[in-house]
Amino acid sequence: MSTDWQELWKFVVAQFPCGSDSIHGPEHWRRVERNGVWLATSTGADLVVVRLFALFHDSRRVNEYVDDGHGLRGANLAGQLRGKFYELPDSAFDKLEYACIWHTESIHHDDPTIGTCWDADRLDLGRVGTLPDPSFMSTNAGKHAARHGLTPHAS
Numbered sequence: 001m002s003t004d005w006q007e008l009w010k011f012v013v014a015q016f017p018c019g020s021d022s023i024h025g026p027e028h029w030r031r032v033e034r035n036g037v038w039l040a041t042s043t044g045a046d047l048v049v050v051r052l053f054a055l056f057h058d059s060r061r062v063n064e065y066v067d068d069g070h071g072l073r074g075a076n077l078a079g080q081l082r083g084k085f086y087e088l089p090d091s092a093f094d095k096l097e098y099a100c101i102w103h104t105e106s107i108h109h110d111d112p113t114i115g116t117c118w119d120a121d122r123l124d125l126g127r128v129g130t131l132p133d134p135s136f137m138s139t140n141a142g143k144h145a146a147r148h149g150l151t152p153h154a155s
């Protein structure tokens with residue numbers, strides 16, 4: 001099965017509780033995806049995991065503020081759609097699940113794929129008025145981007 005990204009995005013966007021204008025919504029997911037693809041050119045991250053993280057990590061938010069458990073709910077949605085819209089080996093799915101569940105509560109991770117997911121998300125903090133901080137980045141590319149005020153695809 002090859003992933004039909006367009007159909008997958010359509011499904012996830014349609015079920016998103018906060019609507020398309022949400023600050024944590026689809027426009028943010030697209031920027032995270034682009035940031036992640038850009039970071040992965042030097043981090044060696046698993047691109048499919050990074051793209052799926054971008055789509056799912058905030059997809060089950062129910063409010064715009066501190067929303068406990070939204071990462072876990074996003075991971076659960078990813079699990080429900082696995083095998084229907086996309087395939088992913090267990091080891092890669094474990095990383096996707098971990099990255100979604102812990103993306104707001106953990107800071108750093110040594111695994112290049114998980115670190116890239118989190119850095120890609122944090123490089124888009126400018127949307128909520130927070131400058132990305134290099135000390136919160138896991139990858140050298142993320143640190144570099146934050147240190148130099150780069151938000152490579154923030155618009």
Ligand SMILES: [Fe+2]
Nearest residue numbers: 028057058121
């Ligand atoms: Fe996010």
